[in-house]
Amino acid sequence: MxxxxxxxxxxxxxxxxxxxxxxxxxxxxxxxxxxxxxxxxxxxxxxxxxxxxxxxxxxxxxxxxxxxxxxxxxxxxxxxxxxxxxxxxxxxxxxxxxxxxxxxxxxxxxxxxxxxxxxxxxxxxxxxxxxxxxxxxxxxxxxxxxxxxxxxxxxxxxxxxxxxxxxxxxxxxxxxxxxxxxxxxxxxxxxxxxxxxxxxxIDTEKIKYNDNIYKDKLNIFLGVQKARIEWKGTDIIIDGLNIVKEKHKNLVDVNIVENVPYSEYVNLFSQSNLFFDQTHSYGQGMNGLMAMAAGKILFGGGEYEHYKLIGETENFPIVNIRSDIADIGNKTEYFIGKYNEVLEQGRKSHQYILDHHDxxxxxxxxxxxxxxxxxxx
Missing domain, CATH: 3.40.50.2000 (Glycogen Phosphorylase B;)
Incomplete structure (x- = not known):
């Protein structure tokens, strides 16, 4: 242990x-x-x-x-x-x-x-x-x-x-x-x-960690709360992911789910490489943290102020996104074909949870x- x-x-x-x-x-x-x-x-x-x-x-x-x-x-x-x-x-x-x-x-x-x-x-x-x-x-x-x-x-x-x-x-x-x-x-x-x-x-004993590996297509996951789409910036994320999907049809899979119960939600995102959370936050919510514990790369709130507040000075694994469709698209495309980097970033995500959220x-x-x-x- x-x-x-x-x-x-x-x-x-x-x-x-x-x-x-x-x-x-x-x-x-x-x-x-x-x-x-x-x-x-x-x-x-x-x-x-x-x-x-x-x-x-x-x-x-x-x-x-x-x-x-x-x-x-x-x-x-x-x-x-x-x-x-x-x-x-x-x-x-x-x-x-x-x-x-x-x-x-x-x-x-x-x-x-x-x-x-x-x-x-x-x-x-x-x-x-x-x-x-x-x-x-x-x-x-x-x-x-x-x-x-x-x-x-x-x-x-x-x-x-x-x-x-x-x-x-x-x-x-x-x-x-x-x-x-x-x-x-x-x-x-x-x-x-x-x-x-x-x-x-985050209960790190209940959430299974697996190395973040993909072979053929980069698997992208987005969970949608229908009533809070604009509040969380989900509409902007969807627009950005649609552009990526159109440009790289044979290289990415985008999985968007809406208002599903907790157990089903965890099962659905477990096959993903990238996990999208929200655009309007400085830090991370429970869903994003669970994904990180499982070894996924989180796209969400990762501002300097939040890292400073929790005392993190070396490991910055969250891909910080704001309300910018082009930026979301570019940051997503960056990981296409980056097999080793996806693996390493997933490990850093998991370590971040062990350090701060266990x-x-x-x-x-x-x-x-x-x-x-x-x-x-």
């Missing part, structure tokens, strides 16, 4: 992880449990993705909503935890029920020791950072604001209600954890004193952070 997989506990903790984005909390929970902590994940499975959880949240009817509230108030597992970590400021209720997050947050803060807010995705502070140019580029600055999804982002995360709720929960939380540069910079100005960046966790290493960073919070009065 390349390093000791289990680290010794100073103190066993009871940890409640509330909400889910792209399997982050479940992956973290499994690593924390291996280290001896008692962990419970409560979520709706992140919608159609249907990730694992210990308690399923369903509030698609008033009756189920009332049942959940009763359970929250009566179930002892929602009390006396050392750490409660919420996936975002809207960790349970969305849309018209969004304001109820404050009620649940206050209950959890009162009946548990410490509460941690995650900066893992779209929220008021991220939208505000985009609008105020704290990020040189972002979906909001580069995508037509009339797009339905962008309008929804503004309605959900940039209303007065959203601002008040996000600010309240950020101020009242004992700590804030970001997972990449985009979200770290969004919170840094107001909350640097309680903010830490910890990379996303779930046991990430869990250790969380444990150290939680212990610091527990020492504070």
């Amino acid at each position: 390349y390093y000791l997989k289990i680290f010794y506990l100073k103190n066993k903790m009871r940890i409640l992880l509330l909400g889910e984005y792209s399997n982050v909390h479940w992956t973290l929970a499994e690593a924390l449990k291996k280290s001896g902590h008692e962990v419970m994940v409560v979520s709706d499975g992140d919608g159609w993705k249907n990730y694992k959880r210990h308690i399923n949240i369903s509030y698609d009817s008033k009756f189920k909503f009332l049942l959940f509230l009763l359970r929250l108030l009566s179930d002892k597992r929602f009390r006396n935890n050392d750490i409660v970590q919420i996936i975002s400021y809207r960790f349970l209720f969305k849309n018209k029920l969004g304001y109820l997050n404050k009620f649940v947050f206050d209950f959890l803060k009162k009946h548990n020791k410490k509460i941690v807010l995650c900066a893992f995705g779209d929220d008021y502070f991220y939208v505000d950072a985009c609008l105020n140019k704290k990020l040189a580029y972002s979906p909001i600055s580069e995508v037509d604001n009339k797009i339905d999804y962008i309008q929804e982002i503004f309605q959900v995360h940039y209303s007065r209600t959203a601002k008040n709720l996000n600010e309240y929960i950020a101020k009242q939380s004992d700590g804030i954890v970001s997972c990449m540069y985009d979200y770290y910079i969004s919170y840094k100005e107001k909350f640097e004193y309680k903010l830490i960046n910890i990379p996303l966790p 779930s046991i290493k990430v869990a250790k960073k969380y444990t150290e952070y939680y212990e610091k919070l527990m020492k504070k009065c």
Whole structure:
């Protein structure tokens, strides 16, 4: 083994992880449990993705909503935890029920020791950072604001209600954890004193690594979330890949899949050489990281600022792409016929995950952070 997989506990903790984005909390929970902590994940499975959880949240009817509230108030597992970590400021209720997050947050803060807010995705502070140019580029600055999804982002995360709720929960939380540069910079100005960046966790034992080899055609994979095509720059990636496909019909295979469950998704990208993620990000999301763990070459966010934040100074395996069709095409074409380079770049991708995202290493960073919070009065 390349390093000791289990680290010794100073103190066993009871940890409640509330909400889910792209399997982050479940992956973290499994690593924390291996280290001896008692962990419970409560979520709706992140919608159609249907990730694992210990308690399923369903509030698609008033009756189920009332049942959940009763359970929250009566179930002892929602009390006396050392750490409660919420996936975002809207960790349970969305849309018209969004304001109820404050009620649940206050209950959890009162009946548990410490509460941690995650900066893992779209929220008021991220939208505000985009609008105020704290990020040189972002979906909001580069995508037509009339797009339905962008309008929804503004309605959900940039209303007065959203601002008040996000600010309240950020101020009242004992700590804030970001997972990449985009979200770290969004919170840094107001909350640097309680903010830490910890990379996303990847279970490297469950994702099979294979050398990145191709013989006849360069295999290219792109996963599409239909509702977020413009937000992630998927439309631009598709245009770039179509040009490559047309120019090199006998040299590349382009596999584009849409809204498939997690297990099927992993199986589909396992045969690829190049994996495309998104154009508007400084860092990498869970899907891109999983592909890197499997030895694929990731096209996505690989900006200097993100590498610096996580402390990487030598290994820069991500092919950084922005909203430029020609650039995407050129960077893709570069790997055609580069058999040895594809192999070596895949190995660097895998090593990058082992160094920064292995779930046991990430869990250790969380444990150290939680212990610091527990020492504070």
